[in-house]
Amino acid sequence: MLPEEFEREILTCVSPRLAGLLRRAVPALPGPLEEIRIRQERPLQLVYPGGDAFVAPDGRLTGDPGRAVRPDAEDLQRTFQLMAKGSVYAWEDEVRGGFLTLEGGHRVGLCGRAVTEAGRIRTLKQVASLNIRIAREVPGAADGLLPHLVRGGRFLSTLLVSPPQAGKTTLLRDLVRQLSIGVPRLGLRGMKVALVDERSEVAGCVRGVPQRDVGPRTDVLDGCPKAEGLMLMIRALSPQVVAADEIGRPEDATAVMEALHAGVAVLATAHGSGLADVRRRPALAELLKAGAFERAVLLGRSRGPGTVEAITDLAREVVA
Amino acid sequence: MTLKLIGAALTVLATAWIGFQVAARYGRRPAELRGFQNGLSVLVTEVEYGATPMPDALRSAARAAGPVAGAILADAARRLAEGAGITPGEAVSAALEERRGSTCLTPADEEILAALFPVLGASDRQDQVRHLRLAIDRLAAAEAEAADERRRYERMYRYVGVLSGLALVLILI
Helix, strand or coil: CHHHHHHHHHHHHCCHHHHHHHHHHHCCCCCCCEEEEEEEECCCCCEEEEEEECCCCCCCEEEEEECCCCCCCCHHHHHHHHCCCCCCCHHHHHHCCCCCCCCCCEEEEEEEEEEECEEEEEEEEEEEEEEEEECCCCCCCCCCHHHHHCCCCCCEEEEEEECCCCCHHHHHHHHHHHHHHHHHHCCCCCCCEEEEEEHHHCCCCCCCCCCCCCCEEEEEEEEECCHHHHHHHHHHHCEEEEEEECCHHHHHHHHHHHHCCCCCCCEEEECCCCCHHHHHHHHHHHHHHHHCEEEEEEEECCEECCCCEEEEEEECCCCC | CHHHHHHHHHHHHHHHHHHHHHHHHHHHHHHHHHHHHHHEEEEEEHHHCCCCCHHHHHHHHHHHHHHHHHHHHHHHHHHHHCCCCCCCHHHHHHHHHHHHHCCCCCHHHHHHHHHHCCCCCCCCHEEEHHHHHHHHHHHHHHHHHHHHHHHHHHHHHHHHHHHHHHHHHHHCC
């Protein structure tokens, strides 16, 4: 990410003291920044592909957590408030779900003390851990993969399976973008894509407008629960492809089946380290059994995030 | 003699002016407290039903809050929108600080507002509404007290101003 983007999208949202440290520390990282982990009274940690580092009180990087700077309660509170634009109450649902989305589509995971009501989380207070996950746009991330997902000028319904941090969202975003633009070399014309972006992670919408490039023929339904969103999009926007991140609940499965019956191709992702994992989840197992997806793509980190480990034709033969 | 008369008139005018100024402070305080209550009431609505982000919520609160409280809230909204890493509470605090001399609020009144600063915008809706309502109640109590003081002291200070001027004239003559 460009320095001015980092300044505008990330540093304006962290407490000035931490921003000063990050401004010095981040450019010194050996790789692109993946995560900033701010934990109260614990070392300030930066994560890059293949490693991590701590930030010393003078803004230098150090491998020794004992010498790292430890953000205090004031740093955490101020950072949390700045991320919520001074309006934590306006993000109630997100906070309850444990995350916020910053301008630019960067997602911030929250941890702290949960306030429960009737056994469910009502809100989080005393936020004590923040994990800023830097959204990366990698145009062309799906170049190698796409030919396997197209047959006769038709996009095949695909499930991307991946453990966390293996570039699932980045790949989904690029697939959406390329499908939307069209890929002449594969005989694929630009398609109308409907993206349900429940956690504002794929398109990084701010006030409904995508901040990430998701292609010219893409409509984004931001912040909507996937099942309801998918149904709405199918009915209202006549998409040729619907896309959603992290499906897995029973109602998601119903919505995906609905899409298939309507003749709409589905592009979805699920957490898991293999197809076996996916088959253990009832809703997904049902979808696979019903033949909802024609391709499953397994991602991993064996050669960095976004490594395609396997592409499976769900008629059970391995293509690549 | 003429000079003496002019001097006497000026003395009475001066002390009367001081008396009226003090009296006017008693007159303005209830209105300012009422302005803050109105502003905070709008803030409650914006937070509770609109979940409006703080800068916008403060702006609409400012429109309902009358001249003095309105100017402070509008200034806070502006400071907050400009960013620079400040919280809504700090924005209001800075706006209040800048106008300290020109308001008629007592330290106790400012204390009520100051109690809001650390929580403003920092928690969920229910909690925000609770804090705002509490501040409104306390401002209402302060307003009642201010109205009472106004009744007792407003006229008195006017008289004191004029009469002390007259007394001074008599002594000096």
